Amino acid sequence: MKFLDKLYKDLLTPSRASFINEITKEPLTTNEVIEQIHDSFEVASDVMIKKAETKLANTKTDDLALRKERLGFGQAKGVKENQTALKEKEEYDEMLKNVLYFQQSYPQFKVIHESQVEEICKKYNLVLGGADLYRGDIPEKNIKEIENFQKGSIKEQDLKYIDIGATWGGSPESTYSTYLSCKDCHFSGSYIISHTDYSICAPLKDMDTKGQKLNGYKLEREIPDPVVLFPLRDKFYAIVSKWGLEGQDQSLTNEKSN
Secondary structure (H helix, E strand, C coil), X not given: CHHHHHHHHHHCCHHHHHXXXXXXXXXXEHHHHHHHHHHHHHCHHHHHHHHHHHHHHHCCXXXXXXXXXXXXXXXXXXXXXXXXXXXXXXXXXHHHHHHHHHHHHCCCCCEEEHHHHHHHHHHHCCEEEEHHHECCCCCHHHHHHHHHCCHHHCCHHHEEEXXXXXXXXXXXXXXXXXXXXXXXXXXXXXXXXEECCCEEEECHHHECCCCCCCCCCCCCXXXXXXXXXXXXXXCXXXXXXXXXXXXXXXXXXXXXXX
C-alpha cells in the first residue's frame, strides 16, 4: 500500500498535487474563517509596507526615456513605459509614507487601505457601508471598544473630508487643504465637512440596502464577521473593533465553510 501511495505521488506534477490537496483538505469552521478575516485586517498595514518596499525596489525607471520626454519626444520608444513605471513608483512611495506615518502617529490602532478592504470583502463575501446601515447585533465588549475609540485624538489633517455641496445628493471626497480654503466661503457651491461617521464591513443580510446600490461583489456564503472602521485621509481606515459569533447560537460555531 505504501508503495502504491509513493507511486501515486510520484506520478503527480506539483500543480496536480496542489490541486488534489486543495480539494481534499478539511473545510474550515466558521470560527476559523472569522479568525482568518480578523488576521487579514490586523496584518494589513504590515502587508502594505512589504508590498510597497518590494515594488519600489523592483520598479526600474529609464533615465534616457525621461530625457527624451523632457525634450518633447513624448511618443519615443520607452517613454510611455517609463511614465507608467514612474507613476507606479510615486503611488507606492506615497502609500509607504502614509502607512509609516499612521503607524508612528497613532500606535493605538491599526490601519488598512481601502484597496485591501475591498480585497477582503470580495474574498469573504462582506460588504462595506456606513454604520447607520448596520442592522445586526453588537456584543457589549465591542460597544465598549467603539466607545473608547478616541476620534478626538486624530489630527484634523488626517481626517477624511467630503464635499456635500459639489453634486446633488453626492459626497465626493475632498481634502483638508480644500476644507481650510472653503470653510468660510460657502458661496462657491462647495461645503466641506470632515467625515467622522463609522463604517462597517459585514454580511449583506445585516445591512439595510433600501435606497443603496451594491457596487461590485457577488455574495455567496455569508460569514457573521462585522469589522468597524473609522475613515482617514487618502483612502485609509482605522480598525476600531471586530467580532464574530459572540452572542449567537453556539451551534453555529462548528458550521463548515463551503
